[in-house]
Amino acid sequence: MIVDDDQFLRKVLNRILTIGGHKVVSQASNGAEAISNYLQSEPKPEVILMDHRMPVMNGSEATKKLKEINPNLVVIFISADDTVKAEALSSGAVAFLTKPIRSADLFSILETSVAAA
Amino acid sequence: MNEVASSLRDAGFDAAELGGEIQCNEIVVFILNRESGVCPYSHEFVTSGQDPQLLSGLISAISSFMGELIGKNQRAWKTVYGSNATLIVEGGEWCLGVLAVQRETSEARSKLRRIVQEFEESFQLLRDMDHVRGTLFKEFDAYVRRVFTSDYISNRAIVIKPPDWREKLRELGRPSTVYKVTKTLLQSEDWNSIQEIAQHQKISINDAKEFVSRAFWNHAAKVISIPDGEDILSLSEGSSTLLFAKGNPYSLSHNLLRFLTKLDGRKTVTEILKELGIRENEELLLELGRLISNGFIQRIPLERRILLLNDCILSQFLQACANLVGSSTAKSYLDQAIDYLIDELPRVGTFSVRADSTLVYPLEADTTPTDLNDIYEGIDKVMDIISELLAAETRIDVEKEVLDPIRKRCHDKYGRYLSDVIL
Numbered sequence: 001m002i003v004d005d006d007q008f009l010r011k012v013l014n015r016i017l018t019i020g021g022h023k024v025v026s027q028a029s030n031g032a033e034a035i036s037n038y039l040q041s042e043p044k045p046e047v048i049l050m051d052h053r054m055p056v057m058n059g060s061e062a063t064k065k066l067k068e069i070n071p072n073l074v075v076i077f078i079s080a081d082d083t084v085k086a087e088a089l090s091s092g093a094v095a096f097l098t099k100p101i102r103s104a105d106l107f108s109i110l111e112t113s114v115a116a117a
Numbered sequence: 118m119n120e121v122a123s124s125l126r127d128a129g130f131d132a133a134e135l136g137g138e139i140q141c142n143e144i145v146v147f148i149l150n151r152e153s154g155v156c157p158y159s160h161e162f163v164t165s166g167q168d169p170q171l172l173s174g175l176i177s178a179i180s181s182f183m184g185e186l187i188g189k190n191q192r193a194w195k196t197v198y199g200s201n202a203t204l205i206v207e208g209g210e211w212c213l214g215v216l217a218v219q220r221e222t223s224e225a226r227s228k229l230r231r232i233v234q235e236f237e238e239s240f241q242l243l244r245d246m247d248h249v250r251g252t253l254f255k256e257f258d259a260y261v262r263r264v265f266t267s268d269y270i271s272n273r274a275i276v277i278k279p280p281d282w283r284e285k286l287r288e289l290g291r292p293s294t295v296y297k298v299t300k301t302l303l304q305s306e307d308w309n310s311i312q313e314i315a316q317h318q319k320i321s322i323n324d325a326k327e328f329v330s331r332a333f334w335n336h337a338a339k340v341i342s343i344p345d346g347e348d349i350l351s352l353s354e355g356s357s358t359l360l361f362a363k364g365n366p367y368s369l370s371h372n373l374l375r376f377l378t379k380l381d382g383r384k385t386v387t388e389i390l391k392e393l394g395i396r397e398n399e400e401l402l403l404e405l406g407r408l409i410s411n412g413f414i415q416r417i418p419l420e421r422r423i424l425l426l427n428d429c430i431l432s433q434f435l436q437a438c439a440n441l442v443g444s445s446t447a448k449s450y451l452d453q454a455i456d457y458l459i460d461e462l463p464r465v466g467t468f469s470v471r472a473d474s475t476l477v478y479p480l481e482a483d484t485t486p487t488d489l490n491d492i493y494e495g496i497d498k499v500m501d502i503i504s505e506l507l508a509a510e511t512r513i514d515v516e517k518e519v520l521d522p523i524r525k526r527c528h529d530k531y532g533r534y535l536s537d538v539i540l
Contacts, residue, residue, distance in 0.1 A: 102539060
């Protein structure tokens with residue numbers, strides 16, 4: 001699942017991930033929508049790519065709640081603001097990528113995070 | 118690259134002089150509040166003497182005037198400024214991003230759009246403020262630096278120190294950062310590539326890139342961006358008129374001219390060189406690097422790379438349809454899809470098929486990233502409609518039997534061009 005209020009970035013990530021052989025099962029534009037979509041998704045996403053700064057509910061809050069639902073869920077933060085890295089990781093994220101990101105780095109983190117989980 | 122440096126020195130060129138000739142296509146970038154005209158963020162790529170506040174006032178005035186004239190805010194536009202600069206403007210919800218360049222490239226516009234989106238997301242609280250103080254934008258400036266330099270400063274990029282590089286580094290920030298960057302530049306020779314710097318100084322490529330990027334951003338280093346073999350290049354708007362002018366006024370080398378005439382925004386550097394039977398050599402790459410640094414050539418933007426893949430899929434799908442139901446029926450499927458979609462996505466009206474049933478559509482030099490995005494969506498929707506028509510005609514599982522193998526082939530062909538893009 002891709003969670004970001006930037007519609008263009010969600011589209012681009014969706015395409016890059018699909019090209020890279022991953023399946024994007026859901027998207028959300030804020031943390032609250034992410035939780036709702038996660039609960040309704042079938043199959044459930046194994047990994048969530050999470051932005052931090054979003055309306056309604058930010059990424060850290062959403063991550064805490066999602067981890068309560070599924071402690072094994074892999075959440076990877078993607079944000080331009082690396083001052084929130086500590087907050088993101090303490091909320092349960094397994095990795096933090098600072099924008100702009102390289103697609104190669106994204107695929108590498110996905111591979112290692114899913115393997116570790 | 119040191120062989121090139123040696124031969125240039127033998128010919129009497131001085132690195133410091135050459136460093137002065139290394140241009141940067143980007144001149145200045147700034148972001149202004151559309152409503153108040155205040156310019157909270159700016160960065161000068163070159164010391165131009167332009168006052169960003171004056172430029173922002175100009176853009177704000179033009180934007181307001183256009184809004185009054187046509188009744189709405191323009192999303193993307195440009196204006197010529199002086200005799201040698203273009204101001205590219207990308208509009209967000211409440212911000213305008215402006216990038217002054219020597220030559221407009223879609224790559225530059227794509228980057229500008231990204232930083233405007235990020236600024237609006239990060240600094241929503243500034244929307245109603247009319248002044249800003251302090252170092253609020255330090256992190257944002259780091260982000261803008263990474264957007265503009267990540268693919269510019271490649272492994273092969275050449276680094277040259279201007280005469281005043283030491284003075285420029287004083288403005289770098291933390292002492293530890295100043296030390297690391299100073300040490301890197303001090304131990305490097307002019308015309309070293311990033312790869313050579315990393316090897317000689319036994320630091321990682323990423324560290325070398327980061328230090329040079331910081332130096333470049335603070336005008337303590339000049340960089341010639343040398344393309345990688347996997348880069349896909351195209352001429353920027355208006356460049357062909359200048360570069361291909363009769364008499365070769367820019368004295369471009371024979372091999373370079375042959376190379377430039379093959380740029381189509383689809384083939385990689387290596388593929389073109391192979392097609393022409395030209396061995397990849399440092400002099401040619403350096404010439405290309407100069408043209409990139411001056412904005413004559415651009416790397417195709419991310420949106421164009423993604424489009425290549427979808428283009429491949431639909432082209433092969435149309436060919437597969439032609440094989441299954443005949444080329445005239447396949448063409449009629451495309452016509453039906455265009456007829457159905459054109460009201461929603463007018464761009465699909467430009468789609469047509471070649472004699473071999475592959476897809477063709479015009480891509481002008483001024484096609485924006487948003488236009489490329491629309492073309493991508495158009496291709497997706499055309500594929501959906503043709504898929505339904507083909508399934509109805511042939512009763513086969515089109516997705517499984519036709520499209521899946523095609524997607525795999527296209528992913529194999531173009532996937533690697535997307536494996537290292539900047540998002």
